Amino acid sequence: MISKRIKEIAKYTKDSYKIIDVGCDHGYLIIEALTNYNVKYALAVDNKSKPLDFAVNNIIKEGLIDRVKFYLSNGLDKLDDECDAIVISGLGGVLISNIINDNIRKINKQRLILQANRNNYELRKYLAENNFVFIDEEIIYEDFYYQIIVAKKNIEKIVLTESQLHYGPINIIKRSKLFLNMLKKEEEILNKIPDSNTSKKEKKEIIRSILNESKRCN
Numbered sequence: 001m002i003s004k005r006i007k008e009i010a011k012y013t014k015d016s017y018k019i020i021d022v023g024c025d026h027g028y029l030i031i032e033a034l035t036n037y038n039v040k041y042a043l044a045v046d047n048k049s050k051p052l053d054f055a056v057n058n059i060i061k062e063g064l065i066d067r068v069k070f071y072l073s074n075g076l077d078k079l080d081d082e083c084d085a086i087v088i089s090g091l092g093g094v095l096i097s098n099i100i101n102d103n104i105r106k107i108n109k110q111r112l113i114l115q116a117n118r119n120n121y122e123l124r125k126y127l128a129e130n131n132f133v134f135i136d137e138e139i140i141y142e143d144f145y146y147q148i149i150v151a152k153k154n155i156e157k158i159v160l161t162e163s164q165l166h167y168g169p170i171n172i173i174k175r176s177k178l179f180l181n182m183l184k185k186e187e188e189i190l191n192k193i194p195d196s197n198t199s200k201k202e203k204k205e206i207i208r209s210i211l212n213e214s215k216r217c218n
């Protein structure tokens with residue numbers, strides 16, 4: 001059963017020639033991309049053999065084996081020039097940054113499709129400081145709120161504000177219903193923490209200002 005989260009991430013692979021999925025686990029993202037989003041080929045990478053075996057079995061069952069290469073390997077070590085999209089999802093933001101950074105020289109034209117389970121602030125900071133530009137962002141809800149970040153290498157460094165680092169430059173412009181709901185939920189949680197905690201107080205102020213701005217525009 002392919003989760004809603006994976007289905008939403010897979011949408012961003014549309015029309016890619018070849019994708020690399022780092023941490024492919026059961027291979028569901030690749031199955032979805034090859035079946036529904038016109039992706040021709042995929043590299044399935046996992047650094048543990050069990051998840052990779054699950055991916056091999058599931059991809060065989062779907063009749064897609066001729067279009068996928070499997071690697072028991074670390075991060076983006078197997079990234080090749082034919083790949084035009086990189087997917088890294090379901091890991092922490094710091095680990096995702098490290099995986100990108102380990103092979104940053106090989107990344108040029110590829111679209112990065114990222115979904116961190118935590119530390120989105122750190123991930124955005126890393127991307128901005130390392131000349132990536134944000135081309136899309138989306139919020140998904142499936143028991144939890146998840147953030148998708150789509151980015152690409154840029155010539156110049158971009159500077160993000162604290163609000164943009166926390167909640168995403170494109171999310172703030174798009175102000176989707178799910179995004180605003182995510183902020184309200186986070187505000188509820190922060191309200192239970194004493195204001196003496198400076199970083200929480202700062203976050204609360206950022207959330208308030210985005211929510212107020214969205215009310216003004218409606």
Ligand SMILES: C[S@@+](CC[C@H](N)C(=O)[O-])C[C@H]1O[C@@H](n2cnc3c(N)ncnc32)[C@H](O)[C@@H]1O
Nearest residue numbers: 022023025045046047048051073074075089090
């Ligand atoms: C929590 S699962 C997420 C799977 C899937 N990408 C998703 O979004 O549901 C993380 C997977 O990444 C693999 N993994 C963790 N670090 C990795 C790395 N540095 N290189 C390759 N695979 C890694 C793990 O073995 C595991 O199968």
